[in-house]
Amino acid sequence: MKYCSLLLACCSLLFVNSNALSAEPRLVIHGGAGTIAKSDLTPKLEQAYLDQLKQALHVGYGVLENGGTSLDAVSAAVVVLEDSPLFNAGKGSSFSHEGRNELDASIMDGRDLSAGAVAGVRLVKNPIKLARTVMENSVHVMMAGSGAEAFARENALEMVEPDYFYTERRWQMLQRAKYPKEQTRIQPVAPLWEERKMGTVGAVAIDSEGNLAAATSTGGMTNKRYQRIGDSPIIGAGTYADNASCAVSATGHGEYFIRANVAHDICARLMYKKIPLQQAADEVIQQKLVSMGAKGGIIAIDNSGEVVMNFNTTGMYRGKIGPDGLEVAVYGEKAVISGE
Ligand code: ASP
Numbered sequence: 001m002k003y004c005s006l007l008l009a010c011c012s013l014l015f016v017n018s019n020a021l022s023a024e025p026r027l028v029i030h031g032g033a034g035t036i037a038k039s040d041l042t043p044k045l046e047q048a049y050l051d052q053l054k055q056a057l058h059v060g061y062g063v064l065e066n067g068g069t070s071l072d073a074v075s076a077a078v079v080v081l082e083d084s085p086l087f088n089a090g091k092g093s094s095f096s097h098e099g100r101n102e103l104d105a106s107i108m109d110g111r112d113l114s115a116g117a118v119a120g121v122r123l124v125k126n127p128i129k130l131a132r133t134v135m136e137n138s139v140h141v142m143m144a145g146s147g148a149e150a151f152a153r154e155n156a157l158e159m160v161e162p163d164y165f166y167t168e169r170r171w172q173m174l175q176r177a178k179y180p181k182e183q184t185r186i187q188p189v190a191p192l193w194e195e196r197k198m199g200t201v202g203a204v205a206i207d208s209e210g211n212l213a214a215a216t217s218t219g220g221m222t223n224k225r226y227q228r229i230g231d232s233p234i235i236g237a238g239t240y241a242d243n244a245s246c247a248v249s250a251t252g253h254g255e256y257f258i259r260a261n262v263a264h265d266i267c268a269r270l271m272y273k274k275i276p277l278q279q280a281a282d283e284v285i286q287q288k289l290v291s292m293g294a295k296g297g298i299i300a301i302d303n304s305g306e307v308v309m310n311f312n313t314t315g316m317y318r319g320k321i322g323p324d325g326l327e328v329a330v331y332g333e334k335a336v337i338s339g340e
Helices: 002-021 043-065 070-083 127-137 145-154 168-178 180-186 254-260 262-273 277-292
Strands: 026-034 103-109 114-121 142-144 201-206 212-218 239-241 246-252 296-302 307-311 315-322 325-331 336-338
Touching: 026 043, 026 070, 026 246, 026 296, 026 307, 043 070, 043 201, 043 315, 043 325, 070 103, 070 127, 070 201, 070 212, 103 127, 103 239, 114 127, 114 145, 127 142, 127 145, 127 212, 142 145, 168 180, 201 246, 201 296, 212 239, 212 246, 239 262, 246 254, 246 262, 246 277, 254 262, 254 277, 262 277, 262 296, 277 296, 277 307, 296 315, 307 315
Parallel strands: 114 142
Antiparallel strands: 026 201, 026 315, 103 114, 103 212, 201 212, 239 246, 246 296, 296 307, 315 325, 325 336
């Protein structure tokens, strides 16, 4: 009997290991969801977005191909997007009502549900690195403002002056958000409302050992006030990863995403209802959020490597890479643009 159970234990170990070794690495990223019409982007700007998405995918996937963890891959991909002035995260962050850049980020490791998050930081070049440091080098999950910055200094993270985050494009968005009447005289304000919550970045990945991870980083909503914090640094709302179900990074109107607990809800539906990832994402993004009047989207990957990019807006900057190739896209489902 004793030998029988030993044999069984060995067999199950072998089974787990062979499963783990056969996992195909995949990485999925987003650069924000919103009303993105072809007419909003010049061909040059559209190409710049696609190139930047491809670069982030290559960098993150390079990590996975070299045997790196999904945690390393999502961090690396998000750093590329944070360093780009195109996205509302890191370098290209939006401005608050007071004309400041207040950055939020979070990261989660699906292996053991460890997580780290930072909110309202103004002097840290890469908030996603700080979120990871909070996860790995502290007993806390979330830090904010000057406290988080002190922790960043103690951990030798790269600090910058506030004007590092200045981009003319985001500054003009703030002016248009603050003075909409003046804007109406120049051009229609229609895209403005959407601009306020577009451009957050995120990544989810599965590595060759079948481990999941998720990361999200944002400058938050343009013209935000009172040190408002959105869903992006909230574990369960903007970011979630659990090897038992899936990894999710969200982008959208944070006030709704927090209340709908979007990222965790999708993973929970997988676990409790035993439904496919696509259905779980549809239920949350296309039904629950729509019924609340909320706009946005998610990228997700489950523990079998199934990938979903789901949004209820007209577009979401997004891309995925795996053994079957690379794909990047901006507009709705039908306007997929692929590349190498
Ligand atoms: N979710 C972000 C926030 O509410 C914004 C975005 O995703 O564009 O701060």
